[in-house]
Amino acid sequence: MRKNGPELEADMSKTPAVARRTALVVGLGISGIACAIALHRAGWLPVVVERAPARRRGGYFIAVMGVGRSAAADLGVGDRLVDHRAESMTYVIDRQGNRSPGLSFADIPINPYLTMRGDVEDAVWKTLQEVAPDTEIHFSTTPTAIEQNGDCVEVTLEGPQGVSRRWFDLVIGADGIRSTVRRLAFPPALGGLQRLGTMICAYALQEDLPTLPSGVGGQIIEPGRSFTVFPFDDRRSTVLFSWYAADPDAERKGKAAEQIRKAFGPEPLGPILEAALGQLETSEAALFDIAEQVRLSTWYQGRVVLVGDSAWCPSLYSGMGASSGLAGANVLGKRLEEHGDDIAAALADWEATMRPRIAEFQKSAGTGIGVFTPASDKAIRIRKRAMSLLTNPIVRWVFSHVGKFLPVMQQRERPIF
Ligand SMILES: Cc1cc2nc3c(=O)[nH]c(=O)nc-3n(C[C@H](O)[C@H](O)[C@H](O)COP(=O)(O)OP(=O)(O)OC[C@H]3O[C@@H](n4cnc5c(N)ncnc54)[C@H](O)[C@@H]3O)c2cc1C
Incomplete structure (x- = not known):
């Protein structure tokens, strides 16, 4: 499942898969792993890159609310998520x-x-291993350039084997509050950290x-x-x-x-x-x-979409970051499946579904600080x-x-x- 060395080099030289649409998922946190599951469920081929050399553990206390639990249930996480x-x-x-x-x-x-954050990551990780054990995952790897070209996105990736280029049908930035995907593909005029x-x-x-x-x-x-x-x-x-x-x-x-x-x-x-x-x-x-929170006027640009803290980080004071990351991934998978080839319609529908609830979660952070x-x-x-x-x-x-x-x-x- 994990590829780090020469195998990565070989993979990176491949041209786009024809049969299944491929999505690059950047970030192996709660949102990224959940996106990989949701995309797999929608018939896509997710490829994941993670900047860290290995999966994180532990972390800190988090509360997972109904919004997150129902998304996790939908994603097949089941009783791996425990109180x-x-x-x-x-x-x-x-x-x-x-x-x-x-x-x-x-x-x-x-x-x-x-x-704890690590427990939720473990729960979605075990689910991904169960449903899509062959998912390509590249550690110590990060995107350094993203270019959109009609129906595909060309991504330059830097990993242990050096720099390589690869094409995807969709790129998902699930790389956290200081997202590189956001920096590379979203003009600052659309918003950012607050x-x-x-x-x-x-x-x-x-x-x-x-x-x-x-x-x-x-x-x-x-x-x-x-x-x-x-x-x-x-x-x-x-x-x-x-x-x-x-x-x-x-x-x-x-x-x-x-x-x-x-x-x-x-x-x-x-x-x-x-x-x-x-x-x-x-x-x-x-x-x-x-x-900080992330405030953006849109969460997608062409075929590059942000999910979780990279898109809307509501902050710890809202208590909704993990739950909304799980929900964002789950809904994204559903909309891609529903809209088939019309990816623009899928992303627009996804954002329209998510935005009102995310706005409430972000607003609630003010009360949380108090x-x-x-x-x-x-x-x-x-x-x-x-x-x-x-x-x-x-x-x-x-x-x-x-x-x-x-x-x-x-x-x-x-x-x-
Ligand atoms: C103290 C604290 C308490 C919290 N309490 C709650 C709570 O009670 N309830 C709740 O729901 N949420 C809570 N949260 C928020 C919650 O932890 C986050 O919203 C959630 O973990 C975000 O997940 P994510 O996957 O979107 O991002 P992250 O967890 O940040 O994961 C991003 C991943 O992307 C990787 N990455 C970053 N940059 C790159 C790159 N350039 N290339 C490749 N990979 C990259 C990172 O290494 C990481 O693995 C709390 C947060 C904090 C800090």
């Missing part, structure tokens, strides 16, 4: 670990699956934190900065730092732990944050980045009041039964087809 929610409580804590009842993703009434004002750092713990054994969640919320511990039923928690940054570019150039120390100072960090930062310094797979990283003392006070109301046992019970009918929940639950 790893911890049954215990999540608390609002202070820097010393003093607790009061809090809320977490587990309290969302539509029962999202609580898992900053949300915060920095984020997420990683998996190797050891429990003081006062927070595995399975117990917690959140320290202070004006302009927060620290969240996401618990699981079968492994150590993952954590997320989120804070407002005056100069995100300068912060991103620095070391994550040092920037967090500055952002959470000058007060003493206390035992929980100290222990978490100690583990960040030895973590090999921490994500440290500027929080929940995760309230900007001021006043915002904290409002949050505290809402929290004490929502953690009241009677209100909690009512919310768990009727909350699923709220439009904001329906948007996340209702499948996109």
Whole structure:
């Protein structure tokens, strides 16, 4: 299945397949793997290139909502996608670990699956291996030029064997928020990255934190900065730092732990944050980045289409990136199948189906920042009041039964087809 060496060179010299239409999928994340499955299901031949030398593992906490679960079911992922929610409580804590009842993703009434990015990638990867075990996958390979020529797209690829050219009927950029496909095929006038004002750092713990054994969640919320511990039923928690940054570019150039120390100072960090930062310094797979969305006026140009974070990254604050990546891939496969040879019609129909829901997910990130990283003392006070109301046992019970009918929940639950 994996091709890296001379085989790649041989493949790259081939001219387009005649019998089955070929699609280049750039990126082997959730959206890219899901696209490969969806294209295969639609009768296409997907070819995947991934910049990294191997598949990633682990990652950080993510919630998969109904939108993503129904797409995954449609793609044949079935019970490979598993809920790893911890049954215990999540608390609002202070820097010393003093607790009061809090809320977490587990309290969302539509029962999202609580898992890790790597688990979802594993689930779609195993499905791809099952349904299309011969899919060509080239690691350490990236596109460096994309040219459209009537009915085909010529892509220059750089891999371990050097540079080669290949022709495809369709190119799918599923290469994440800083997409190369977007840079190569979408003029800047169509849009791009939009900053949300915060920095984020997420990683998996190797050891429990003081006062927070595995399975117990917690959140320290202070004006302009927060620290969240996401618990699981079968492994150590993952954590997320989120804070407002005056100069995100300068912060991103620095070391994550040092920037967090500055952002959470000058007060003493206390035992929980100290222990978490100690583990960040030895973590090999921490994500440290500027929080951004992608806003584009269209997600396709001719026969080049973007899916997932590359197209619309709603950001972690919406909690919908993985779900919408799965849905985007699933719907793309369906529309290509329905429209047959008319690829332009398929892409237009696909975008028309996806756009209204994606717009809602992107909008919801504004509320998400307020929940995760309230900007001021006043915002904290409002949050505290809402929290004490929502953690009241009677209100909690009512919310768990009727909350699923709220439009904001329906948007996340209702499948996109
Ligand atoms: C802290 C955090 C919490 C989150 N929480 C949630 C949540 O609760 N719910 C939710 O649904 N989503 C959540 N998300 C968002 C979710 O993780 C992403 O939306 C999703 O993983 C995006 O998947 P993707 O496949 O589109 O992109 P990516 O995961 O970025 O994958 C892109 C792939 O393309 C590869 N690539 C990049 N450039 C190239 C290139 N030039 N050539 C070849 N390959 C390339 C990369 O190596 C990678 O494998 C969260 C994100 C973060 C950071």
